[in-house]
Amino acid sequence: MNTETTDLIVIGSGPAGMAAAAEARALGMSVCVLDEQRVIGGQIYRRIEDTPEALRMILGKDYAAGSALADEFRRSGADYRPGATVWNLSGDGVVDYVADGGSRTISATNVLIATGAMERPFPIPGWTLPGVMGAGAAQIMLKGADARPSGPVVLAGCGPLLYLLAWQYLRAGVQLAGLVDTTPFSAYVAALGKIQGAVRGRKDLIKGLGLVSQVRLARVPVYSGAKSLEILGRDMAEGIRFQHKGKSREIAAGLVLLHQGVVPNTQLSWSLRARHGWDAGQLCWTPVTDEVGRLGQTAVYVAGDSRGIVGAIASGVQGRLAALAMHERSGGKVPPGRRAVLERQLARHVSLRPFLDRLYRPLDEHRIPADDVIVCRCEEVTAGDLRSYVDLGCLGPNQAKSFGRCGMGPCQGRLCGLTVTEVIAAARKAAPEEVGYYRIRPPIKPIHLGSFS
Amino acid sequence: MTTETLFSIPASAGQKMVRIEFEGETFQVPEGISVAAALLSNGRGAFRTSIVGGAPRAPYCMMGICFECLVEIDGIPARQGCMTPVRNGMIIRRQPGAPSLKALASGGRNEH
Amino acid sequence: MSSNQVTIVGGGLVGAAIAYGAARRGLSVRVLDQGDTAFRASRGNFGLVWLSSKGGGMPEYARWTREAVGLWGGLHQELLDLTGVDSGLVQQGGFWLGFSDEEVQKRADLLAKIDREAGGIPFRMMEPAEIQQYLPDIGPKVAGGSWGAHDGMANPLFLLRALHSGLKKCGADIITGVDITAIEHDAAAGRFTARSRDGQSWISDRIVIAAGLGVSDLAGQIGIHAPVVTTRGQVLITERLKPFMDYPTNKARQTTEGTVQIGSTTEDVGLDDGTTVDKIEWLARRAVDTFPHLAHARLVRAWGALRPLTPDGYPIYQESETCPGGFAVVCHSGVTLAAIHANILGPWMGGLTDAPAGVARFRGSRFLGKNTRYASDH
Numbered sequence: 001m002n003t004e005t006t007d008l009i010v011i012g013s014g015p016a017g018m019a020a021a022a023e024a025r026a027l028g029m030s031v032c033v034l035d036e037q038r039v040i041g042g043q044i045y046r047r048i049e050d051t052p053e054a055l056r057m058i059l060g061k062d063y064a065a066g067s068a069l070a071d072e073f074r075r076s077g078a079d080y081r082p083g084a085t086v087w088n089l090s091g092d093g094v095v096d097y098v099a100d101g102g103s104r105t106i107s108a109t110n111v112l113i114a115t116g117a118m119e120r121p122f123p124i125p126g127w128t129l130p131g132v133m134g135a136g137a138a139q140i141m142l143k144g145a146d147a148r149p150s151g152p153v154v155l156a157g158c159g160p161l162l163y164l165l166a167w168q169y170l171r172a173g174v175q176l177a178g179l180v181d182t183t184p185f186s187a188y189v190a191a192l193g194k195i196q197g198a199v200r201g202r203k204d205l206i207k208g209l210g211l212v213s214q215v216r217l218a219r220v221p222v223y224s225g226a227k228s229l230e231i232l233g234r235d236m237a238e239g240i241r242f243q244h245k246g247k248s249r250e251i252a253a254g255l256v257l258l259h260q261g262v263v264p265n266t267q268l269s270w271s272l273r274a275r276h277g278w279d280a281g282q283l284c285w286t287p288v289t290d291e292v293g294r295l296g297q298t299a300v301y302v303a304g305d306s307r308g309i310v311g312a313i314a315s316g317v318q319g320r321l322a323a324l325a326m327h328e329r330s331g332g333k334v335p336p337g338r339r340a341v342l343e344r345q346l347a348r349h350v351s352l353r354p355f356l357d358r359l360y361r362p363l364d365e366h367r368i369p370a371d372d373v374i375v376c377r378c379e380e381v382t383a384g385d386l387r388s389y390v391d392l393g394c395l396g397p398n399q400a401k402s403f404g405r406c407g408m409g410p411c412q413g414r415l416c417g418l419t420v421t422e423v424i425a426a427a428r429k430a431a432p433e434e435v436g437y438y439r440i441r442p443p444i445k446p447i448h449l450g451s452f453s
Numbered sequence: 454m455t456t457e458t459l460f461s462i463p464a465s466a467g468q469k470m471v472r473i474e475f476e477g478e479t480f481q482v483p484e485g486i487s488v489a490a491a492l493l494s495n496g497r498g499a500f501r502t503s504i505v506g507g508a509p510r511a512p513y514c515m516m517g518i519c520f521e522c523l524v525e526i527d528g529i530p531a532r533q534g535c536m537t538p539v540r541n542g543m544i545i546r547r548q549p550g551a552p553s554l555k556a557l558a559s560g561g562r563n564e565h
Numbered sequence: 566m567s568s569n570q571v572t573i574v575g576g577g578l579v580g581a582a583i584a585y586g587a588a589r590r591g592l593s594v595r596v597l598d599q600g601d602t603a604f605r606a607s608r609g610n611f612g613l614v615w616l617s618s619k620g621g622g623m624p625e626y627a628r629w630t631r632e633a634v635g636l637w638g639g640l641h642q643e644l645l646d647l648t649g650v651d652s653g654l655v656q657q658g659g660f661w662l663g664f665s666d667e668e669v670q671k672r673a674d675l676l677a678k679i680d681r682e683a684g685g686i687p688f689r690m691m692e693p694a695e696i697q698q699y700l701p702d703i704g705p706k707v708a709g710g711s712w713g714a715h716d717g718m719a720n721p722l723f724l725l726r727a728l729h730s731g732l733k734k735c736g737a738d739i740i741t742g743v744d745i746t747a748i749e750h751d752a753a754a755g756r757f758t759a760r761s762r763d764g765q766s767w768i769s770d771r772i773v774i775a776a777g778l779g780v781s782d783l784a785g786q787i788g789i790h791a792p793v794v795t796t797r798g799q800v801l802i803t804e805r806l807k808p809f810m811d812y813p814t815n816k817a818r819q820t821t822e823g824t825v826q827i828g829s830t831t832e833d834v835g836l837d838d839g840t841t842v843d844k845i846e847w848l849a850r851r852a853v854d855t856f857p858h859l860a861h862a863r864l865v866r867a868w869g870a871l872r873p874l875t876p877d878g879y880p881i882y883q884e885s886e887t888c889p890g891g892f893a894v895v896c897h898s899g900v901t902l903a904a905i906h907a908n909i910l911g912p913w914m915g916g917l918t919d920a921p922a923g924v925a926r927f928r929g930s931r932f933l934g935k936n937t938r939y940a941s942d943h
């Protein structure tokens with residue numbers, strides 16, 4: 001059987017993927033877009049084509065801005081395949097995905113990984129209890145189902161998405177029992193050192209700070225500089241305990257929404273055995289690429305948050321720049337001036353990043369937890385277990401994994417990988433880069449064994 | 454029960470609803486939302502118990518990566534509730550521990 | 566640089582078992598092992614503790630394996646008591662399953678030959694209907710199979726951890742993250758020096774080269790001819806399922822954790838431990854043909870691992886003639902043979918006992934000047 005071929009396969013239909021596809025189509029490339037979700041939009045623009053008007057008002061202007069991109073994408077004529085879960089990718093451009101229960105293969109001259117981000121794991125005591133979710137997860141409830149918390153809810157952690165959700169909840173009329181903000185005062189001071197770069201992004205900055213002050217104005221109790229977060233409850237979350245201004249405090253709530261930033265979804269790039277570096281600013285792995293996102297000498301490029309967190313607008317611009325590069329690599333011509341325009345846009349939209357990264361750097365104790373905290377949710381491996389493997393001589397995640405099964409469950413290490421690297425690094429007093437990461441292999445999403453019949 | 458749920462979905466005019474059943478209780482939920490969203494806004498409590506320690510668990514990520522939302526749907530165990538849209542007449546049950554192979558293969562009939 | 570009695574180069578199942586066997590008997594032991602991403606068959610194998618069909622071309626190996634599986638229960642209990650780690654041994658018999666009558670007949674002939682030559686390795690051929698009494702979920706494509714009462718399985722990963730943990734408990738030194746590039750022998754002092762790439766060195770009275778794919782080169786430095794070849798095995802594993810498979814088979818086994826391990830391929834691809842879509846597909850289809858319900862189970866991971874092998878597939882266990890106290894070990898079936906490696910090789914290589922009877926059959930010198938053909942044994 002001949003494998004289906006195309007000029008470009010885009011994996012992911014978030015802002016990076018949609019923009020890349022539209023740009024590539026405008027250049028005359030044939031484009032196939034695969035996304036495991038059933039609708040376009042990715043994380044930020046989830047359900048963008050069918051948001052009820054009232055909900056659109058609640059979600060705000062940044063969300064609604066996605067409509068233009070979605071329209072451009074739809075008009076581009078890209079071959080979009082929803083419900084297509086990519087489980088394997090090769091450096092020469094062959095992609096295997098499962099759709100409608102069967103595995104299919106498609107190959108292309110160029111492949112773009114635009115698989116976005118996921119919320120950073122938040123391993124603290126009790127984080128596995130029902131009633132504890134990511135703030136991003138709760139936002140997915142809001143976007144996808146118009147679902148809002150019905151009882152007392154606490155938002156805890158740090159990062160723009162946490163404040164954005166608080167702001168969206170206020171607009172939706174949701175009562176917040178508290179916003180537990182783990183950003184220490186010292187972070188503001190440290191972040192000011194990065195403000196230089198942020199001046200160009202000041203509109204974003206003002207917008208971001210505006211969200212926080214609106215939350216305060218709404219008389220939501222805000223606990224700034226909180227630390228030592230801990231979920232209360234035995235079988236269900238019943239509240240949160242934390243240290244604030246030297247005192248231990250508790251807030252009762254059946255729903256606790258945790259968030260401490262988003263991190264790149266790097267499963268696909270790792271599975272290619274591409275080089276990754278530890279980003280000391282964002283505290284995560286990012287694939288090593290050239291300036292337009294190409295992985296080494298492969299046919300594969302990366303754009304958007306899966307290349308390193310840059311936010312929705314910059315993700316889209318990166319997608320477009322990658323499309324230009326891929327077109328040129330295949331011998332195509334790019335309209336004069338187009339690249340320069342995009343590069344200026346990108347520079348503007350990433351200038352705020354170092355400031356945000358510094359300001360919202362998650363606390364060490366919420367990334368590198370105490371011994372009794374579960375790190376691997378699937379296999380229920382604790383930080384203490386990991387430290388005991390280090391005592392036996394384990395130098396990195398792979399030997400630790402084989403000694404204790406951490407990372408062997410269905411989430412394939414997504415919810416524990418970063419923690420495992422950092423726990424081992426701290427125990428060994430070594431750099432994360434020296435410790436390394438899990439060897440990620442296909443299938444990069446669990447697939448049914450019957451997918452091949 | 455309703456006062457105890459973690460989330461609620463405001464009724465909106467013209468919204469098409471479907472009927473689902475969870476552990477013997479019937480709920481009317483908006484068409485098109487995920488099973489996980491439907492259950493979080495109706496039944497309270499765990500969706501499943503963990504395989505290793507038997508601890509209660511519920512959806513955490515809502516985007517298909519954590520596998521904490523596994524439920525039995527129409528007799529087929531261990532389905533990802535956050536990635537599965539509700540359908541009229543769906544019968545959903547909790548997923549205690551690991552799925553059984555026979556039940557996985559039953560293709561729609563309940564087998565306990 | 567202090568002197569230890571025994572240095573073991575390689576902390577995989579083979580090196581760790583020998584080291585543990587020596588350390589448990591009071592010897593001072595040091596294990597030198599590479600880092601987190603080294604080639605390590607011990608981390609990627611199928612976990613069978615298997616007697617049937619072993620030694621079709623060498624009855625001594627069949628007997629060696631029979632003794633090994635007999636010792637396993639003791640090792641399992643001992644490690645459990647000492648370290649609290651359960652290496653997951655289940656020895657209630659196992660099945661080989663075939664898809665065609667020819668395949669099944671060939672199997673019957675092989676097992677009969679081994680039983681005749683080695684003696685005391687009983688087996689039983691079964692029709693599908695009889696197999697179903699033990700494995701009710703097999704599919705219609707299974708044409709027949711053999712049953713071996715001594716066959717079983719273990720958790721190779723927990724075995725490795727149990728051995729390392731046991732070594733720690735016995736006071737051994739485990740030094741990881743070092744790549745040994747040179748072994749020197751000081752004949753006058755009767756001592757060995759192992760040197761690593763990063764310039765460290767360790768001195769000991771005895772040394773055991775059990776470095777898997779790395780044996781050949783190091784063994785050569787102490788005068789042992791130990792050719793190592795390799796094949797890649799790709800393996801699949803599912804999510805955890807409720808127990809349904811009471812006995813391991815050659816094509817799939819359900820682990821005590823509940824996952825179903827599906828294996829494995831035999832490919833001649835050099836030092837590439839990757840996976841390929843065609844083999845993943847082949848393994849998945851074969852598993853579904855064997856147990857049709859598996860079609861609905863989630864495949865969570867696939868991997869490739871490289872088998873350290875000798876050209877004829879049988880082990881090399883040898884002491885150097887020119888550098889006494891220096892040993893080399895290469896073996897397939899490091900899980901199956903773990904207990905005999907610990908209980909018999911450990912004390913021998915540690916200098917506490919004489920060479921075990923018949924071990925001369927496993928000298929690497931059998932490959933000198935010959936072009937031996939590799940015999941696949943599973």
Ligand SMILES: Cc1cc2nc3c(=O)[nH]c(=O)nc-3n(C[C@H](O)[C@H](O)[C@H](O)COP(=O)(O)OP(=O)(O)OC[C@H]3O[C@@H](n4cnc5c(N)ncnc54)[C@H](O)[C@@H]3O)c2cc1C
Nearest residue numbers: 012014015016035036042043086115116136304305311312
């Ligand atoms: C839960 C969550 C909520 C967020 N909400 C906001 C917000 O409201 N505002 C904001 O500014 N930023 C938000 N962010 C950050 C936001 O993700 C990014 O700024 C932006 O969406 C990145 O765009 P992207 O195109 O790189 O990736 P994404 O938008 O994340 O798109 C990636 C797409 O790839 C698909 N995909 C992933 N893996 C596979 C695979 N193996 N096979 C097939 N498809 C795959 C996914 O289904 C997804 O649609 C959120 C992040 C998360 C994790």
Ligand SMILES: Cc1cc2nc3c(=O)[nH]c(=O)nc-3n(C[C@H](O)[C@H](O)[C@H](O)COP(=O)(O)OP(=O)(O)OC[C@H]3O[C@@H](n4cnc5c(N)ncnc54)[C@H](O)[C@@H]3O)c2cc1C
Nearest residue numbers: 575577579606607610611613745777779798898899900901
């Ligand atoms: C797919 C597959 C399935 C298998 N199935 C089974 C089965 O069902 N039953 C069974 O009994 N066996 C099975 N085996 C075989 C079994 O895994 C091996 O026999 C066993 O793991 C070999 O152990 P080892 O310690 O010799 O080698 P390895 O596990 O490869 O360990 C060698 C060690 O030496 C270290 N090393 C190498 N070079 C150096 C150096 N220069 N300096 C320092 N350290 C070094 C490495 O880092 C490594 O830790 C299987 C193997 C494979 C690949």
Ligand code: FES
Nearest residue numbers: 515519520522535
């Ligand atoms: S809630 Fe995480 S996978 Fe469904």
